[in-house]
Amino acid sequence: MEDVIKRVPRILTSNLDTVLKPKFKVFQDLGFSDSDIVDIVSSDPWILWRSADNRLAPALLVLKKILGSNARVLKALKLPGWFLKYDLEKTMMSNVEVLQSYGIKSPQIIKYIFQFPRFFVHKPESIVEVVKRVDEMGFDMKSKRFLSAIRIMTSLTVDTWERKVKLFKSLGLSEDDISAVFRRVPQVFAVSENKIKEVTELLLSTGKFDISFIVNRPELLIYSVEHRLKPRLRVMEILEKKKLLGKKHNLITICKYSKQKFAELYVIPYANELEGRVHEGKS
Template identity: 55%
Template sequence: MRINVGLGIFVVSLLVVPVMDAVYIKGQVGLYDKFYVTVGLLALAGIGDALVQGGLIGVAGELPERYMQAIVAGSGGSDWYLKESLLFSIVLVCDLRFPVPTRASANSRVDPGLTPFLVEKHSFSPELAVKTASSLTYVKDPRKCDTIISFLKESGFSKSHIEAVVKRKPNLLYSSLEKTIKPKFKIFQDLGFSTHDVADIVASDPWILTRSVDDRIAPSISDLKTVLGSNDDVVKLLKTSAWFLKSDLQKTMMPNIEFLRNCGICSSQIVSYVFSFPRFFLLKPESIKQFVERADALGFDRKSNMFLAAIRMLSSMSEENWELKLKLFRKLGFSEDDIMSTFRRTPQVFAVSERKIKQVTDFLLNRTNVGISFIISHPMVLICSLERRLKPRLLVIETLESKNSLRRKVSITTIYKMPDKKFREKYVVPYLKELEEVSMSIVGT
């Protein structure tokens, strides 16, 4: 009896999967119903196999010994067959649970209702709709996404804003509107941010909508306003660095700024650096103190306007890279005093790549009548763009000098220091005829 029941269960378990695929599934992937049924059938097949083997062993026990030996030998093959069957079923289940997308059937890997809904109702591009739906395979009712998208539209988000949000964080469309989204918008509105400002900030970093209002967003905005002074400046910063709202500024930015002020650095310079090098202020306070100690050890004057630039530069490079930069300057002909003088006057030069320093140096020494002493005296020239400033400007001056168009010789200092607008007004616009052979795209006019 047990043998017959076990065989019946085992046969039924094997037959249900192909029958279900032919009648119900019909080639679709990602259906959870089939996943759960298949898992149940695996367990049922195991029960059936146990009943069959238990019944056979019971019967063999009443027969001569050779029959038991045959059963034991046969059960090894049966176990192998069962394991192979189970392995096949597991592969099948994994394929159903985690379908592998193919280029030929990109639309079939997602919920068939979400993709057309995003395209037809909200004008998503087919590519973005498919990508979004593939990240939201658990969404069974597209109306949940509709609620979030509609709210964003009502809150002043343009099509490009919404696309930016969805590309960066698609699962935001399945968040709780009341608990997750609205409280963040309310705090922005209460603090006086315009709808367009909020849209720009959220689109640049939608992860901020997952942060706590009371523990992170509101305190961070308050701290930024204390440092920067106005909502307009806070908005300006957050549009490019919204990740400030994901950090605990009381543990990083605020103590760092207080320490730098105590070092004698003025607030206006600190604010300028917050916009130019925002991540510098999110370093651990212990690290900032170490960089200040290094600058002090190198003989830097804290009263110098370059002190903050020196600290920031030291924070951007390891001690190993610092040593490599020292070796480079020595190789170019800088003495130890020259190197320290360059660092104190123009610390930004040490952040320039080794490749660029070599290129600018080689160009100046080979193309112009200057020596290494000029570069030592004017290290700022190493920061200038070789392709956008030095080369085109020298080409202009050389062309004008070859035609005797200039009353006096132009120094290399003037060439690299003069602002772009003034250079064009003085050396390009009055000499357009003389510069006909010079590519205007190189000159920059």
């Protein structure tokens, strides 16, 4: 607790009976152990200044209902301490119910709560609006990428979205192409505009790939140009010129390999041929 006192010195002068005990009791009543409570308070000491009845207890009940166990609630409360700034009944609970109404299952929702917690405190009406927009783009609501699509679109302002669309059009994509890219890999729309340009220009500059290739494999737009695409393209180019590859290799597969796996397959066996001719940075 020494760290807690350093971060929030006023805890030493707070009234034990009226300020601190009611908060501890809320946790105890929900079945949290003393060590759990210490972990929670150590992670976010300001939790002790949330109203026990109006904020803390209702929020914990919502988290327990959605997440299903104290262990998961404990994990959630260790995320950056802003959950309790919101009315979780009106935001998180409502959003979970909206997502479930579209067929998204609890395990995927719980996974996303830990990965993208801020998504769940958007205004529910904004989530509903985004679902409509995603649906209009022809997205299959049964797809595992459906929730990802909603999250990505929710994270972007209308202006940002329109800039991305304009950029894709300038690169030669049609409206249908753009919708197809979004359906295949929604995360592409979270990639910076400079990155999208760099990857597209690199692939087109090889003379081996065209826009339709990128539209059908938009995940390539996510990879690092300097640390993954360039060096791997260079390795494959050298090996192909030397006729050391027995068959045509899929660029997506090549880029998905970890740095170690790629080296084992394409660098180490041809070390003499590649020596001094290529360098791969961090993946």
